[in-house]
Amino acid sequence: MVARTLYQKLVDSHTVARIDDQHVLLYADFHIMNEYTSPQAFGGLAARGAAVHRPEQQMGVVDHVIPTHPDPVAKRTIRIEAAAAQAANFTRNCDRHGIHLFDVTDPAQGIEHVVAPEIGLIRPGMVVLCGDSHTTTYGALGALGFGIGTSEVEHVLATQTLVYRVCGNMRITINGKLPFGTTSKDVIMYVVAQIGAQGARGLAVEFDGSTIAGLSAEARMTICNMTVESGARAALIAPDATTFDYVKAYATDMPPEMFEQAVASWRELKSDAGARFDQHFTFDAADIGPYVTWGTSPDQAIAIDARIPAADALDADAIKALDYIGLKPDASLIGTPIDRVFIGSCTNARIEDLRLAADVIRGRKVAPTVRAMVIPGSGLVREQAEAEGLVHVFIDAGFEWRQPGCSMCLAMNDDFLEIGERCASTTNRNFEGRQGRGGLTHLMSPPMAAAAAIAGHIVDVRKESAHD
Amino acid sequence: MTDFSIIQSVGAPLPLNNLDTDQIMPKQFLLGIDKSGLAHGVLHDLRFDAFEVPRANFVLNQPAYSGANILVAGSNFGCGSSREHAVWGLMQIGIRAVIAASFGEIFYFNAANNRLLLVTLPEDAVSELMREISDPASSGLVIDVAREVVISASGKEYGFSLPARQKSMYLEGLDMVGATLKQLPQIEAFEQAHWASNPWMKVDLPTMRNFLPSWAGSLV
Numbered sequence: 001m002v003a004r005t006l007y008q009k010l011v012d013s014h015t016v017a018r019i020d021d022q023h024v025l026l027y028a029d030f031h032i033m034n035e036y037t038s039p040q041a042f043g044g045l046a047a048r049g050a051a052v053h054r055p056e057q058q059m060g061v062v063d064h065v066i067p068t069h070p071d072p073v074a075k076r077t078i079r080i081e082a083a084a085a086q087a088a089n090f091t092r093n094c095d096r097h098g099i100h101l102f103d104v105t106d107p108a109q110g111i112e113h114v115v116a117p118e119i120g121l122i123r124p125g126m127v128v129l130c131g132d133s134h135t136t137t138y139g140a141l142g143a144l145g146f147g148i149g150t151s152e153v154e155h156v157l158a159t160q161t162l163v164y165r166v167c168g169n170m171r172i173t174i175n176g177k178l179p180f181g182t183t184s185k186d187v188i189m190y191v192v193a194q195i196g197a198q199g200a201r202g203l204a205v206e207f208d209g210s211t212i213a214g215l216s217a218e219a220r221m222t223i224c225n226m227t228v229e230s231g232a233r234a235a236l237i238a239p240d241a242t243t244f245d246y247v248k249a250y251a252t253d254m255p256p257e258m259f260e261q262a263v264a265s266w267r268e269l270k271s272d273a274g275a276r277f278d279q280h281f282t283f284d285a286a287d288i289g290p291y292v293t294w295g296t297s298p299d300q301a302i303a304i305d306a307r308i309p310a311a312d313a314l315d316a317d318a319i320k321a322l323d324y325i326g327l328k329p330d331a332s333l334i335g336t337p338i339d340r341v342f343i344g345s346c347t348n349a350r351i352e353d354l355r356l357a358a359d360v361i362r363g364r365k366v367a368p369t370v371r372a373m374v375i376p377g378s379g380l381v382r383e384q385a386e387a388e389g390l391v392h393v394f395i396d397a398g399f400e401w402r403q404p405g406c407s408m409c410l411a412m413n414d415d416f417l418e419i420g421e422r423c424a425s426t427t428n429r430n431f432e433g434r435q436g437r438g439g440l441t442h443l444m445s446p447p448m449a450a451a452a453a454i455a456g457h458i459v460d461v462r463k464e465s466a467h468d
Numbered sequence: 469m470t471d472f473s474i475i476q477s478v479g480a481p482l483p484l485n486n487l488d489t490d491q492i493m494p495k496q497f498l499l500g501i502d503k504s505g506l507a508h509g510v511l512h513d514l515r516f517d518a519f520e521v522p523r524a525n526f527v528l529n530q531p532a533y534s535g536a537n538i539l540v541a542g543s544n545f546g547c548g549s550s551r552e553h554a555v556w557g558l559m560q561i562g563i564r565a566v567i568a569a570s571f572g573e574i575f576y577f578n579a580a581n582n583r584l585l586l587v588t589l590p591e592d593a594v595s596e597l598m599r600e601i602s603d604p605a606s607s608g609l610v611i612d613v614a615r616e617v618v619i620s621a622s623g624k625e626y627g628f629s630l631p632a633r634q635k636s637m638y639l640e641g642l643d644m645v646g647a648t649l650k651q652l653p654q655i656e657a658f659e660q661a662h663w664a665s666n667p668w669m670k671v672d673l674p675t676m677r678n679f680l681p682s683w684a685g686s687l688v
């Protein structure tokens with residue numbers, strides 16, 4: 001047998017039919033939809049009079065347009081008219097086809113990529129699709145997840161399959177112990193900065209090495225989530241004991257015998273020795289520090305103690321980015337005053353992220369010049385944070401404690417940056433205007449964002465003692 | 469009927485790398501439930517200033533390029549968000565083809581599904597074309613899809629290659645959903661075998677949902 005990569009195994013096990021030498025008809029075990037990339041797909045389905053092939057293997061969640069005002073869950077409403085109409089249309093579509101929807105007032109509502117794993121829907125070996133680029137998140141559990149467009153959403157609704165071009169393979173090995181003050185967010189920001197915004201374009205990236213092995217399932221989700229910022233089509237981590245424990249804790253509907261049988265087969269989900277990768281990078285965790293973006297592309301990032309590239313090292317894109325963000329070549333980011341702090345998004349709004357942020361701010365106060373908010377990734381994360389008392393840490397420090405949603409990650413709801421506002425953000429994209437027209441975004445880890453909130457400017461979290 | 473085999477038009481140069489779909493179609497235009505009304509949103513912040521006044525220096529606002537059906541763009545065009553609205557919007561302002569050194573992955577397939585032609589050329593060929601079309605006098609381009617060449621005003625030909633499937637999808641138009649629906653029996657046979665060997669992959673969300681009260685607050 002030819003040695004295969006984990007990615008190839010996942011594709012092979014879901015190939016309904018081979019279409020040509022590049023394309024297969026790929027089966028999707030699960031399909032997730034949001035309110036803004038699905039309406040035209042339902043419209044297309046209605047126009048052709050087609051049914052949804054497997055409604056029970058679909059889920060809808062209202063996450064992108066939902067406001068995050070701290071109203072009680074049962075009273076949550078969408079105040080922007082067009083957004084409310086979009087959500088109502090989504091409810092109608094899901095109801096009509098018998099698709100389970102996490103609607104506006106559902107206590108388990110949240111960001112799609114936070115909700116799906118925490119309710120046990122994502123299992124190793126699955127193929128999971130969603131009309132959203134950060135669907136790569138599920139690779140953290142050994143599932144092949146990737147984003148699709150709306151025409152493809154229609155295809156999945158009607159047939160539970162996708163016409164899919166099989167991609168090449170990249171391996172990224174990271175070894176060693178993560179230095180003090182760094183998180184898995186810093187790992188992926190470092191990787192994206194090293195290989196570039198196009199570094200993995202069109203490839204399935206498999207992460208391995210002792211650093212990855214030492215990370216929790218949630219920390220791995222942060223990595224696989226943001227791998228898409230290097231252009232990757234998919235991100236994968238071979239499932240191990242950490243994965244099995246996570247799935248066991250959440251997939252509570254699986255009877256124990258089934259779980260044991262599953263684990264036996266999940267152990268096979270790894271790249272064979274000698275499997276061919278088109279590219280291979282190896283990094284040393286010791287080289288990774290807290291990372292922060294200085295530009296308008298996620299790969300325009302440096303370690304907090306490094307300097308923005310000097311003028312002679314800047315290309316036209318970098319010059320344009322620096323001009324937009326209002327910073328100078330060869331400058332340090334430390335001390336850059338910020339107006340807003342946003343802790344949230346499918347990259348960094350899980351319970352472990354909130355714990356990390358809370359550890360930095362416990363007993364301290366947000367700088368008076370800063371408006372800081374925490375948007376938990378889901379209703380369950382929010383409940384958990386309340387049960388652990390994290391909510392008091394945030395509120396006492398002066399953070400706004402809000403309801404879950406995508407919120408200012410893409411600013412489709414009523415949370416956004418004003419022109420010229422600078423934000424320390426735990427999100428994944430610092431594109432021009434992403435968080436609001438004219439808004440200036442610096443991506444970083446939850447502890448770094450928390451430390452910036454306290455200081456009022458960008459700081460090196462390693463130099464900030466929590467209790468000085 | 470549109471002739472898909474040849475596109476002949478002014479080419480507009482857009483020399484920005486990593487132009488993401490957030491910039492091609494900003495979020496405030498994503499609240500619709502159909503595909504209409506996206507023309508105003510395309511490249512909105514590049515085309516209009518904060519007061520909605522067209523920026524005179526932006527290429528598509530210049531008389532020589534405002535009717536362009538072809539964009540010649542920087543690399544990794546259409547990276548980022550999966551929003552197909554970016555493709556729909558470009559087509560609504562008359563763009564029929566984009567030429568670049570590379571494209572965002574999801575954007576690439578979204579374009580194929582809507583018959584927006586994406587032509588991939590080497591970086592130096594794109595730069596050369598960009599230089600030539602920057603002069604309105606030599607901004608005319610011809611894309612001969614059947615022959616897979618781009619012809620510049622000076623008569624220089626740049627060959628490209630479209631994967632066979634993309635080419636026939638583009639030239640013939642193809643109802644992919646309709647085609648796959650004919651394979652439903654095969655899909656159902658696959659499902660039976662797949663679930664028999666991997667029963668844990670068959671989730672049933674409405675039933676699972678009944679477990680929810682016991683999940684709440686149990687996050688490890």
Ligand code: SF4
Binds near residue numbers: 064113132346406410
């Ligand atoms: S949190 Fe941000 S990146 Fe994640 S799904 Fe929502 S908008 Fe997309």
